[in-house]
Amino acid sequence: MRYIGLDIGGTTIKAGLVNETGQILESRKAPTVTDDLNGFLSNLTELIRDFQKSAAVERIGIGVPGLRSSRTHIVETSPHIRCLNNVNLEDLVADQVHIPVVSENDANAGAYAEFVGASGYGGEFGHTTIHPNGRGCSCGNRGCLETIVSATGIVTTAEEKMKEAPRSLLHEVGGPLTSERIYEIAARGDQTAQAVFVETGECLGIACANLINLLNLEMIVIGGGVLASGDLLLRSATHTAALRSFPSSYRDCQIVQSKLWPDAGVIGAAMLARDR
């Protein structure tokens, strides 16, 4: 049995041909068209057809960023990919490729891959408010968690801090500033760069503490691009989560890095196609 898992991101669609035990046999990718549904579908179905040339595909799973209604299966809102708003992606894709298609919120698909039902509340957690008057977000809100805890958020925080720190090594970065470059400089001992990850981790820790107190979770799996910044961020997040949650609930919960990242979304979508 072969399944296709598709993980739709704001810039790239990642796709994998996956076997029944969740191993990726073949990977492909294509750019995400965000403002034109026909263009979006054409890239997506081309990826699927390429896999179908070499394998008999049983079913397809798609991880979609945004709110997908579990009742109607319609993507109600996708802040980064506006052409998907109010679209039944499952039906549209199935009509074109003639095999069954299931979809799921991308964070839920990733959580499914980790076999951690406890973090199934991933949903649109990135768009919960962490600062009442914070940075503007693509969703139209202000101060969302992902305006801070994301690769872009890390770069913005670094740029803000650089203004106050003329001697920071961050000023010596040639080319565009990225979260990876900022981490390299933090690892060289630059205090300004280190503070970026400590503060980012604090926001993530506050968010984790809220989840722990609300849901008494057994595990929170941290995935995504922020992992490039390694243990500096995770240590700060864990420390803050411990300070801000009920001790008994915190003891019940493990905060861990995703072992499957960056493939969790593709594998999870394929496994949902297998099981649903």
Ligand SMILES: [Zn+2]
């Ligand atoms: Zn937002």
